[in-house]
Amino acid sequence: MNSLAVPTAAVSLQGVTKEFGKGESSTLVLRGVNLDVYYGEITLIVGQSGSGKTTLLSVAAGLLNATSGTVMVLGQDLAALSPKEQVLFRRKNLGFAFQQFNLLPALTACENAAVPLLAAGVNRHEAIHRASLLLDRLGMTHRYNALPSKLSGGEQQRVAFARALIHEPHLVIADEPTSSLDSQTGQLVMELLTSISFSPNRAVIIVTHDDRIFRFGNRIATMSDGIIDHITSHTITPSS
Amino acid sequence: MNFVAFKMLVGDRPKYLGLIFAIGFASFLISQQCSIFCSLMLRTTSQIRDIVDASIWVMDPATLYFDEARPLPDNKLYRVRQVPGVAWAVPLFKGTATMRTDKGNFRAITLFGLDDTSLVGAPPHMLLGRLEDLSLPDAVIIDRDGYKLLYPGEPYKIGREIEMNERRGIIVGICKISRAFNANLVGFTRYSNALDFVGQQRNNMSFVLAQPDPGLSPEVVAQRIKAKTGLMALDWNAFGWKTIWYYMKHTGIPINFGTTIIVGIIVGMVVAGQTFYIFTIENLKQFGALKAIGVTNGTLLRMILLQASIVAFIGYSIGVSMCSFFIMRTTHLPATRGFTIPWQVFVFTAIIIFSIVLLASLASLRKVLVLEPAIVFRG
Numbered sequence A: 001m002n003s004l005a006v007p008t009a010a011v012s013l014q015g016v017t018k019e020f021g022k023g024e025s026s027t028l029v030l031r032g033v034n035l036d037v038y039y040g041e042i043t044l045i046v047g048q049s050g051s052g053k054t055t056l057l058s059v060a061a062g063l064l065n066a067t068s069g070t071v072m073v074l075g076q077d078l079a080a081l082s083p084k085e086q087v088l089f090r091r092k093n094l095g096f097a098f099q100q101f102n103l104l105p106a107l108t109a110c111e112n113a114a115v116p117l118l119a120a121g122v123n124r125h126e127a128i129h130r131a132s133l134l135l136d137r138l139g140m141t142h143r144y145n146a147l148p149s150k151l152s153g154g155e156q157q158r159v160a161f162a163r164a165l166i167h168e169p170h171l172v173i174a175d176e177p178t179s180s181l182d183s184q185t186g187q188l189v190m191e192l193l194t195s196i197s198f199s200p201n202r203a204v205i206i207v208t209h210d211d212r213i214f215r216f217g218n219r220i221a222t223m224s225d226g227i228i229d230h231i232t233s234h235t236i237t238p239s240s
Numbered sequence B: 001m002n003f004v005a006f007k008m009l010v011g012d013r014p015k016y017l018g019l020i021f022a023i024g025f026a027s028f029l030i031s032q033q034c035s036i037f038c039s040l041m042l043r044t045t046s047q048i049r050d051i052v053d054a055s056i057w058v059m060d061p062a063t064l065y066f067d068e069a070r071p072l073p074d075n076k077l078y079r080v081r082q083v084p085g086v087a088w089a090v091p092l093f094k095g096t097a098t099m100r101t102d103k104g105n106f107r108a109i110t111l112f113g114l115d116d117t118s119l120v121g122a123p124p125h126m127l128l129g130r131l132e133d134l135s136l137p138d139a140v141i142i143d144r145d146g147y148k149l150l151y152p153g154e155p156y157k158i159g160r161e162i163e164m165n166e167r168r169g170i171i172v173g174i175c176k177i178s179r180a181f182n183a184n185l186v187g188f189t190r191y192s193n194a195l196d197f198v199g200q201q202r203n204n205m206s207f208v209l210a211q212p213d214p215g216l217s218p219e220v221v222a223q224r225i226k227a228k229t230g231l232m233a234l235d236w237n238a239f240g241w242k243t244i245w246y247y248m249k250h251t252g253i254p255i256n257f258g259t260t261i262i263v264g265i266i267v268g269m270v271v272a273g274q275t276f277y278i279f280t281i282e283n284l285k286q287f288g289a290l291k292a293i294g295v296t297n298g299t300l301l302r303m304i305l306l307q308a309s310i311v312a313f314i315g316y317s318i319g320v321s322m323c324s325f326f327i328m329r330t331t332h333l334p335a336t337r338g339f340t341i342p343w344q345v346f347v348f349t350a351i352i353i354f355s356i357v358l359l360a361s362l363a364s365l366r367k368v369l370v371l372e373p374a375i376v377f378r379g
């Protein structure tokens, strides 16, 4: 448990800017973000609506290219990768969870959770088996074969977490994972996420509005108008 | 990921069934109309194809197609026989007469007059009576459809008397022939008889049928006949095509069928294309999630093409099966006798259908390939 004592940066953003559009109609959404995200930690990004949290997350995930500045993820400069290499980098190293869950409606819970393995070429039986084991740990044993439309929001988000973690990524990224859930379910889901995702060689970034989940973060970075305003850090016990 | 693509496709059941229905419908329309068209066009040549003894048809150069042969003077027969490489040549008469039965029933009939001794051009299958009996005085053989029209509801019977051009004739046989393009009755008699039944003209011989010496091809000998006699000489295949082209150019048939086929293509394209396009667009968010997760564009391309091929294949199979069923059920009826699906129709329909679906999927594919995966974070 001394990863907090000698933290290494999993993600390191230096002077990152992001501009949408060109010329007069352009908007500068990120205005020089500096942020380090560490292995073995959960970093929360909070801030007002429109302050650029989602944009920052997209840049850190390699879904958007920064306009300027350097984006180092897991020791790799994302700008140095070709678009195809970026996709393969994400496939191998990143896990995602979204506010709207974004599960594939035609796939069962197990199949949805198995998608990153399938995309990486793992055979179907093996992938679905591994997905079922992870769903067990998320308390979803009885829902393996349910379609997303038959699952509650909390259950869907648990499947989405399984999908984000199934391939044991080094970086997990979640945008407002609890804001479509009621507060009790949100708490439960966050507890599961923090306990299951914790690993000394994994960093987790969660964007949230929800101050009731602040206690799950090792570090809380507050954004305001396109920059990181301040960062607070505190120790938590990741497996509550 | 093929499995994921497949599930995405069939998971959206109404759209999946809609796609299959649209493509099946288009396949059916295209293959059925093409088959009927080809079958009708082949009918225009059925009487050429029924004559298997002779492979060269000689006719007046002004003759445009089988059903309208300008008569030749009899001496042309001898000119043809003298051409080197011609093994034998015989006359064929084709004319129209009005046949009257003993009960006063009368119908127009296409009458073939066959060479008195060789009977070249005789019908391929006799149902009742013997071909040789054509050598009896006034003998006539008629086809079964004609018999049924002349004697509705009566069993086949030979020895019945008929009258053409105020001349007595006797039905000595009932035959089965390929269905011709027009719905006329067809009869066969000896050449000398035919002239009496139809009425002598200055020139009477419609065609000269010839056969090349063994080892010589019909095309080569036809060419020689043309050079030596100034007549038009074609092997049976070329004459068949000449006749088909005449019908294509001078009747509304190709336009009529062409229109339906184009409608089939457009309906298929619009409905299938649109449904497939909407299917992809509505799944854009899903494709975005897959992209974010790390599915490459190459894999997405394969997934969409797989989805497209599945619906194309199933729709096509249903469509051509329905067409085959239709043709099987109708090929024995008098109006549609002998209708078939030439293999080219299967290939043609497949090419059209797969192109439609490919085009539709390419349109939606573009959307997926340029899609920004960052949209997955947007509500």
Ligand SMILES: Nc1ncnc2c1ncn2[C@@H]1O[C@H](COP(=O)(O)OP(=O)(O)OP(=O)(O)O)[C@@H](O)[C@H]1O
Pocket (backbone or CB within 6 Å): A020, A021, A027, A029, A047, A048, A049, A050, A051, A052, A053, A054, A055, A056
């Ligand atoms: N693709 C884009 N093109 C133009 N402007 C954009 C684009 N994406 C985001 N923006 C703008 O950037 C700003 C920040 O957006 P972002 O979604 O990052 O904010 P956020 O902090 O996540 O807000 P919220 O809490 O509401 O999710 C907004 O003003 C938004 O309109």
Ligand SMILES: [Mg+2]
Pocket (backbone or CB within 6 Å): A053, A054, A055, A175
């Ligand atoms: Mg946001």
